[in-house]
Amino acid sequence: MGAPAMSKTITIDGKNVPFQDGQTIMNAALAAGVYIPHLCHNPQFEPHGSCKLCVVSVNGRNMTSCTMPAAEDMVVANNTPELNSDRKALVQMLFVEGNHICPACEASGNCQLQAAAYYLNMLSPHYTHFYQPRAVDASHPDIFLDLNRCILCELCVRASREVDGKNVFGISGRGIGTRLVVNAASGRLGDTNFAATDKAAHVCPTGTILIKRQGYKIPIGQRTFDHKKISEVQMEPMEPDHE
Amino acid sequence: MNEKRKIRLATCSLAGCFGCHMSLLDIDEKLFDLLGMIEFDRTPFTDIKHCGPCDIGIVEGGVSNAENVHVLKEFRKHCKVLVAIGACAITGGVPALRNNIDLWDCFQEVYLYEGGLEGNQIPNDPELPLPFDKVYPVYEVVKVDYFLPGCPPSADTIWKFLTDLIEGREPKLDYEMLRYD
Ligand code: SF4
Ligand code: SF4
Ligand code: FES
Numbered sequence: 001m002g003a004p005a006m007s008k009t010i011t012i013d014g015k016n017v018p019f020q021d022g023q024t025i026m027n028a029a030l031a032a033g034v035y036i037p038h039l040c041h042n043p044q045f046e047p048h049g050s051c052k053l054c055v056v057s058v059n060g061r062n063m064t065s066c067t068m069p070a071a072e073d074m075v076v077a078n079n080t081p082e083l084n085s086d087r088k089a090l091v092q093m094l095f096v097e098g099n100h101i102c103p104a105c106e107a108s109g110n111c112q113l114q115a116a117a118y119y120l121n122m123l124s125p126h127y128t129h130f131y132q133p134r135a136v137d138a139s140h141p142d143i144f145l146d147l148n149r150c151i152l153c154e155l156c157v158r159a160s161r162e163v164d165g166k167n168v169f170g171i172s173g174r175g176i177g178t179r180l181v182v183n184a185a186s187g188r189l190g191d192t193n194f195a196a197t198d199k200a201a202h203v204c205p206t207g208t209i210l211i212k213r214q215g216y217k218i219p220i221g222q223r224t225f226d227h228k229k230i231s232e233v234q235m236e237p238m239e240p241d242h243e
Numbered sequence: 244m245n246e247k248r249k250i251r252l253a254t255c256s257l258a259g260c261f262g263c264h265m266s267l268l269d270i271d272e273k274l275f276d277l278l279g280m281i282e283f284d285r286t287p288f289t290d291i292k293h294c295g296p297c298d299i300g301i302v303e304g305g306v307s308n309a310e311n312v313h314v315l316k317e318f319r320k321h322c323k324v325l326v327a328i329g330a331c332a333i334t335g336g337v338p339a340l341r342n343n344i345d346l347w348d349c350f351q352e353v354y355l356y357e358g359g360l361e362g363n364q365i366p367n368d369p370e371l372p373l374p375f376d377k378v379y380p381v382y383e384v385v386k387v388d389y390f391l392p393g394c395p396p397s398a399d400t401i402w403k404f405l406t407d408l409i410e411g412r413e414p415k416l417d418y419e420m421l422r423y424d
């Protein structure tokens with residue numbers, strides 16, 4: 001009753017975190033400098049809630065913090081061995097579901113999937129690899145699309161639709177058959193109006209969407225996550241482009 | 244001076260490039276310290292052909308053919324602790340880039356379409372190990388006790404890992420030592 005909006009708080013791992021009505025747990029945490037691991041969330045876009053890395057325990061129940069609105073007196077557990085071990089298992093599943101050969105990937109060192117795996121101390125992918133054949137589309141003059149590395153976060157879908165107003169990408173299929181598709185009769189990126197300057201060309205957290213002729217401009221060893229943890233980089237006010 | 248029995252260590256490279264072995268040699272003068280603590284069993288450094296009872300076995304490279312499986316099983320059988328070192332042993336690595344290409348297409352591309360010395364033919368000597376349809380990480384074939392990622396892990400990383408292991412500590416890598424590239 002008349003209390004200022006910012007006086008409402010939740011606690012995350014015992015720390016008081018203020019929130020505004022309608023704000024998600026994730027965004028309240030980001031604003032308060034509390035890191036909750038996330039891959040499909042990017043504060044510039046509407047939440048998507050697909051990777052489940054951001055799951056936290058809210059009053060004893062597991063919830064997706066990037067989609068769950070904060071509410072007065074929520075007691076949130078985030079950085080716990082149990083949740084981090086679940087998160088590591090999720091990242092391991094992403095590794096074996098795609099074809100991630102980091103030493104041969106231009107995104108290595110700038111990749112958020114890899115960085116999340118480093119943060120969670122993933123020493124091996126643990127599970128049996130699927131080795132699913134996935135396509136590489138080099139039809140566009142300026143951009144590669146290597147679906148071996150797509151984690152279906154839909155950031156490119158959201159960016160193309162919401163920022164570029166183009167709708168170049170979509171998700172199709174179900175379950176293990178789910179895949180990223182290109183909105184063209186041929187299904188080829190070269191037959192769309194996608195441009196290297198589009199927002200969607202710069203939001204991929206992995207090495208799926210790569211700008212051509214930029215390869216290894218920054219040498220391995222001098223890249224974003226070579227020396228800085230994802231927990232620091234994703235807390236910086238403006239996330240760098242991931243190319 | 245050292246009355247203790249030396250740790251016995253074996254190494255091998257399966258479908259790898261020997262880069263991890265080169266990185267081990269890169270510990271330079273610390274090799275003398277290492278040899279004070281361990282003695283080598285089967286390894287490319289000694290040219291011993293079969294692995295006897297060992298404390299630690301280090302495997303580089305993924306599993307790409309029948310011979311790789313025999314070597315790997317021999318290591319698992321004789322080594323108390325088995326370590327998978329490098330991207331290839333842990334994920335299949337660069338050799339696993341062939342996993343989504345049909346094996347026959349690979350053979351044709353390598354042996355038939357490009358000119359060879361004595362005409363174009365696919366090698367078919369009974370001495371040659373049979374290749375698998377795919378390259379597998381070693382943990383999909385035998386139980387692995389420790390993983391040391393990197394392509395290759397740096398000499399410092401290998402030294403940190405090995406000294407932890409030899410001196411009885413749980414191996415622990417700092418953030419900058421854990422890398423997949
Ligand atoms: S997209 Fe990331 S995790 Fe996948 S191969 Fe490239 S660097 Fe590795
Ligand atoms: S291409 Fe990249 S941004 Fe798009 S869904 Fe796949 S991983 Fe996400
Ligand atoms: S960050 Fe919340 S589900 Fe992906």
